[in-house]
Amino acid sequence: xxxxxxxxxxxxxxxxxxxxxxxxxxxxxxxxxxxxxxxxxxxxxxxxxxxxxxxxxxxxxxxxxxxxxxxxxxxxxxxxxxxxxxxxxxxxxxxxxxxxxxxxxxxxxx
Amino acid sequence: xxxxxxxxxxxxxxxxxxxxxxxxxxxxxxxxxxxxxxxxxxxxxxxxxxxxxxxxxxxxxxxxxxxxxxxxxxxxxxxxxxxxxxxxxxxxxxxxxxxxxxxxxxxxxxxxxxxxxxxxxxxxxxx
Numbered sequence: 001x002x003x004x005x006x007x008x009x010x011x012x013x014x015x016x017x018x019x020x021x022x023x024x025x026x027x028x029x030x031x032x033x034x035x036x037x038x039x040x041x042x043x044x045x046x047x048x049x050x051x052x053x054x055x056x057x058x059x060x061x062x063x064x065x066x067x068x069x070x071x072x073x074x075x076x077x078x079x080x081x082x083x084x085x086x087x088x089x090x091x092x093x094x095x096x097x098x099x100x101x102x103x104x105x106x107x108x109x110x
Numbered sequence: 111x112x113x114x115x116x117x118x119x120x121x122x123x124x125x126x127x128x129x130x131x132x133x134x135x136x137x138x139x140x141x142x143x144x145x146x147x148x149x150x151x152x153x154x155x156x157x158x159x160x161x162x163x164x165x166x167x168x169x170x171x172x173x174x175x176x177x178x179x180x181x182x183x184x185x186x187x188x189x190x191x192x193x194x195x196x197x198x199x200x201x202x203x204x205x206x207x208x209x210x211x212x213x214x215x216x217x218x219x220x221x222x223x224x225x226x227x228x229x230x231x232x233x234x235x236x237x
């Protein structure tokens with residue numbers, strides 16, 4: 001079964017840039033789109049990136065997504081970190097009629 | 111655009127529960143829909159989804175044969191019938207709208223993610 005692996009946690013200071021990785025277990029991560037969701041405690045997830053690198057309206061351009069086929073991974077980069085960015089982030093893709101989420105990454109902005 | 115789940119609660123192992131999701135503000139019948147769950151302190155897990163007309167349904171392996179996803183487009187409603195519940199089914203269950211699925215040769219579909227989520231309903235399986 002296809003799996004997506006994320007680091008359990010990352011931390012960075014306000015104003016800095018952080019990148020969260022999402023590595024596919026097999027095949028090509030580029031064979032389907034990757035989405036990224038932000039989830040704050042007690043709230044439902046919201047989309048920050050869809051179709052690998054597209055931002056929904058209302059999501060600041062500090063958020064960007066990319067795909068690296070050579071490492072079979074996707075990345076979410078957040079620049080100019082703000083304390084409000086502190087949340088859990090999940091990557092998501094699709095394989096063999098199954099929606100797959102990564103295990104999630106807890107971002108701490110300290 | 112809104113999704114509102116209901117039907118969660120406390121149920122004994124082996125019991126059943128039916129979750130509902132009421133959709134409003136968009137043309138419900140034109141979207142695939144999904145259920146996603148989150149166990150306490152854990153990550154997101156996709157549970158099932160259903161095509162616009164209900165003709166195709168897909169499930170995560172751990173719920174196959176126990177859960178059934180369905181929809182009533184006339185009532186703008188999505189359902190999840192959960193039978194033979196286990197302690198490991200304890201979670202917040204979210205209803206979510208799938209942006210788009212387009213048929214693809216290799217992976218079944220190209221999947222464009224989820225763009226609308228409900229606030230969730232809590233299911234606790236315990237004796």
